[in-house]
Amino acid sequence: MSPEAxxxxxxxxxxxxxxxxxxxxxxxxxxxxxxxLRVVHAFEWPLTGVYLxxxxxxxxxxxxxxxxxxxxxxxxxxARQVGGEELPVDGEVITGATVPVLLRQSARASQLVIGNxxxxxxxxxxxxxxxxxxxxxxxxxxxxxxxxxxADGxxxxxxxxxxHSRRALAAAFVEAAVRQTTLLAVSxxxxxxxxxxxxxxxxxxxxxxVSRVVAQQLAxxxxxxxxxxxxxxxxxxxRRARPAKALLEVATGAQLxxxxxxxxxxxxxxxxxxxxxxxxxxSPCPVLVTRKASGTD
Numbered sequence: 303m304s305p306e307a308x309x310x311x312x313x314x315x316x317x318x319x320x321x322x323x324x325x326x327x328x329x330x331x332x333x334x335x336x337x338x339l340r341v342v343h344a345f346e347w348p349l350t351g352v353y354l355x356x357x358x359x360x361x362x363x364x365x366x367x368x369x370x371x372x373x374x375x376x377x378x379x380x381a382r383q384v385g386g387e388e389l390p391v392d393g394e395v396i397t398g399a400t401v402p403v404l405l406r407q408s409a410r411a412s413q414l415v416i417g418n419x420x421x422x423x424x425x426x427x428x429x430x431x432x433x434x435x436x437x438x439x440x441x442x443x444x445x446x447x448x449x450x451x452x453a454d455g456x457x458x459x460x461x462x463x464x465x466h467s468r469r470a471l472a473a474a475f476v477e478a479a480v481r482q483t484t485l486l487a488v489s490x491x492x493x494x495x496x497x498x499x500x501x502x503x504x505x506x507x508x509x510x511x512v513s514r515v516v517a518q519q520l521a522x523x524x525x526x527x528x529x530x531x532x533x534x535x536x537x538x539x540x541r542r543a544r545p546a547k548a549l550l551e552v553a554t555g556a557q558l559x560x561x562x563x564x565x566x567x568x569x570x571x572x573x574x575x576x577x578x579x580x581x582x583x584x585s586p587c588p589v590l591v592t593r594k595a596s597g598t599d
Contacts, residue, residue, distance in 0.1 A: 309411055338390040418433050546584075
C-alpha cells in the first residue's frame with residue numbers, strides 16, 4: 303500500500319469544546335475513509351518567565367508542559383472512544399504556534415480537521431483566525447467542525463463551474479459514497495448571469511431561461527463524475543439567489559457541506575472566497591473546504 307493511501311486524518315486539539323467536536327468529527331472521518339487518525343496539540347513556549355514544569359508552590363502535576371500533555375491525552379482518549387478499537391490513533395505535542403504546526407502536519411495528511419473556534423476565540427467572533435488561516439493555506443482538504451451532523455442527511459456541494467467547484471464536486475461524491483447517502487448539488491445565480499451562461503441564452507430572455515441554462519450546465523458538470531460513482535444517488539437544484547444564501551438554506555439537515563476554496567467570483571490574490579468564508583462562519587453543519595494542489599489550475 304502506498305504512503306498516500308495510509309496518510310492519516312490529522313486533527314488539531316486545544317482542549318476547547320470546539321476541538322472536542324473536531325475530534326468526534328475526525329474520528330468518524332478516519333473510520334469512514336479507513337485512515338489512521340493523528341491527534342496534534344501545538345505547544346507554544348511562553349515569552350515570559352513562566353514555569354513550564356510544576357510551580358514550587360503548586361502540585362507536582364502542574365505546569366504548562368503538563369497541561370499540554372493532558373490536553374493531548376484527553377484528545378487521544380476521546381478519539382479512541384469515538385473511533386472504536388479498530389481505529390489506529392496516535393498523538394503528539396509539537397512545539398510551535400498552532401497554524402505553522404498544523405500546516406506542517408497537513409503536508410503528510412489526507413485531511414485536516416479543526417474546530418471553528420478555539421480557546422482564544424471570543425464569543426462575538428463567528429470564525430477563529432486559526433480556522434481561517436488553515437482553510438486558506440493548507441495543502442489538503444480542511445474539515446471544519448460546525449453545527450450539527452444529521453445522521454441520515456445528504457452531502458451538499460456548491461457548483462459554479464469553476465475548477466475549484468469541480469474539485470469540490472469530486473470530493474463530495476467520495477464523501478457521499480463512504481456515507482452511503484445522497485449527493486445534493488446546488489447551483490445558484492443572482493443578477494447578471496455568468497458570461498458562459500449568457501452565451502447560451504436568446505437575445506431576449508427571462509429568469510426561467512437563465513435557470514434552464516444553468517440547470518443544463520450543472521447536469522453537464524455532474525455527468526462525468528456521476529459516471530464514476532454510479533451507486534451514489536444524486537439530486538440537483540438551481541436556485542435564483544446569492545450562492546451563500548442558497549447553500550445555507552439547503553445545508554440545514556445535511557451531514558456535510560463541501561465547497562471550493564474560491565469560485566468564479568474569486569480574485570487571484572484571494573486565498574479564500576467570500577462564499578467559502580460565509581459557509582465557515584454560518585453553516586449549520588460541518589464544512590469541507592477543498593483546495594487545489596500547488597501548481598495545478
